[in-house]
Amino acid sequence: MHTRSLKPPTNPPPGLDVLQPGPTIYKSTGELVWSDPSLGSCNDLNLQTFEGEQYLTVWVGTGGGASGLQTGSGFALILNSKYEVIRNISAVNPEGTDLHEFRIPQPAARTALLTAFNPVQLDLTSVGGLAKGWYLNSIIQEIDIDSGRVLFNWTSADHIALDESFNNLTTSGSGTSEGNPWDAVHINSIDKDHEGNYLISSRHCKTIYKIDKNGTIIWRLGGSRSDFTALSNDTEFNWQHHVRWRNDETQISVFDDGAAVLHQTSIVVDEPVATGKLLNVDQEAMTVSLAKRYFPSPNTGFSLAEGSTELYGDFVVVGYGSNPWITVHDTATQGVVFSAVIGPNNSTLWVGGISNYRAFQTSTHAFTGHPTQPPSVAVVAGDVYVSWNGATNVASYTLFTGSSPEKVTTRVSNVRNSGFETKISAGGASTFILVEALAADGKILGRSVVHRASDGSIASR
Missing domain, CATH: 2.120.10 (Neuraminidase)
Incomplete structure (x- = not known):
């Protein structure tokens, strides 16, 4: 190890x-x-x-x-x-x-x-x-x-x-x-x-x-x-x-x-x-x-x-x-x-x-990880948990919601990246959700697939 x-x-x-x-x-x-x-x-x-x-x-x-x-x-x-x-x-x-x-x-x-x-x-x-x-x-x-x-x-x-x-x-x-x-x-x-x-x-x-x-x-x-x-x-x-x-x-x-x-x-x-x-x-x-x-x-x-x-x-x-x-x-x-x-x-x-x-x-100046897989999302007891294995520069995550998998564009909240797995309250979310990962300057680093807010199952890739 x-x-x-x-x-x-x-x-x-x-x-x-x-x-x-x-x-x-x-x-x-x-x-x-x-x-x-x-x-x-x-x-x-x-x-x-x-x-x-x-x-x-x-x-x-x-x-x-x-x-x-x-x-x-x-x-x-x-x-x-x-x-x-x-x-x-x-x-x-x-x-x-x-x-x-x-x-x-x-x-x-x-x-x-x-x-x-x-x-x-x-x-x-x-x-x-x-x-x-x-x-x-x-x-x-x-x-x-x-x-x-x-x-x-x-x-x-x-x-x-x-x-x-x-x-x-x-x-x-x-x-x-x-x-x-x-x-x-x-x-x-x-x-x-x-x-x-x-x-x-x-x-x-x-x-x-x-x-x-x-x-x-x-x-x-x-x-x-x-x-x-x-x-x-x-x-x-x-x-x-x-x-x-x-x-x-x-x-x-x-x-x-x-x-x-x-x-x-x-x-x-x-x-x-x-x-x-x-x-x-x-x-x-x-x-x-x-x-x-x-x-x-x-x-x-x-x-x-x-x-x-x-x-x-x-x-x-x-x-x-x-x-x-x-x-x-x-x-x-x-x-x-x-x-x-x-x-x-x-x-x-x-x-x-x-x-x-x-x-x-090392440091993020010497090595910056850019994983090819999107951020992972899970829903547990009404809360959203997001992690992105290998991403080194994520400063915050933004939760979006929508009534159909094609239109998940309504911003719910933005939270600071708090570790390998970050918790976001799903309060205010409707049927479908996705999460964006942001750098400190606001640049979008990655976006999860669309999930159902009810159980976290994948609705659309």
Whole structure:
């Protein structure tokens, strides 16, 4: 489940109700803006630039990343402001496109960075496994969005040593079959620098790798073989997610989970609290220091999986993954200016918990939703209820009535949009009704079909 907040309010809501799976957009006041349960299982709903325009992007498919093994087979979708799919992108991989990354690198904005996983046979005797063991190969690909052509393909089996993994093979009991491969590396994010090199996060190696565009490893940050000298405390990270270049590639942001669940049963806790971190990275002196650290509040604790740290000028948005929390922080002071819980406050990944892979922020200036379906209307006990899934700029609704479906033109009342569903008194309405949605400047954004005022049934389309 993925949520997005629009702007930190003065008095944030205590929680956001998540009623069904699928991508969702919320206002920061807790009101639902859009959801599409028909897309089913999804991750990483975001707003990205493609060919100079802003679009929603999301991964949809089957499976999930909680097990740390096969992490899902699906597609990366690009949706326009009408919530229509305009591109469907897939990694060129037998197992399909994995859920962990779908990034459109800038400024070219014409390619997709995708993750994929594929079990392969490998000699695992050096780490206590079988000579013909099974290894879950972490794959990153850069795909041309329009043609689907693979521009770059890189695999962990060819570049990362087995003993860099912190996912103990013998303890896990994995690596014994194609259906039980050893997830040694577990790549969960990809970024790209201005020179065309790749920045990848390996959760199970606790390492950030910089990969040359020719495929060789340039350096490691973190893990057992770090090439950097720490100049301050708290630069380490454990079982991390969502690694991104920041500030002209002088800093790296990371979500430090602090803990992990391996093979659904083994919980490993290295830090008591999950935090968003901003690290100063000097690639000439090869030093790293802590710039900022963003702590959760009022809820606190480690995260077993997932999570994100995203910068928006004066604000930093942190999503806590397996913990259904979102916090927004003042970038400079690190203080919390907004917090919310998404659905039940339950961090159990497999028993009814809400999983929020990444949390992002936008505004109606950056994204304006124009749904193709008209506003929905229902009549209950003499009142009219109207909602318009995905419409972002509705300021008010006007109720009209008439004696025939062809002439519903008499204005009854106008009410302010009060949330995802707005109540309008039907007093003064005659046989038939319709509702218009208006912008703040009075522009008509949409009009419902004609309904019978008696029971809300559709009279005319």
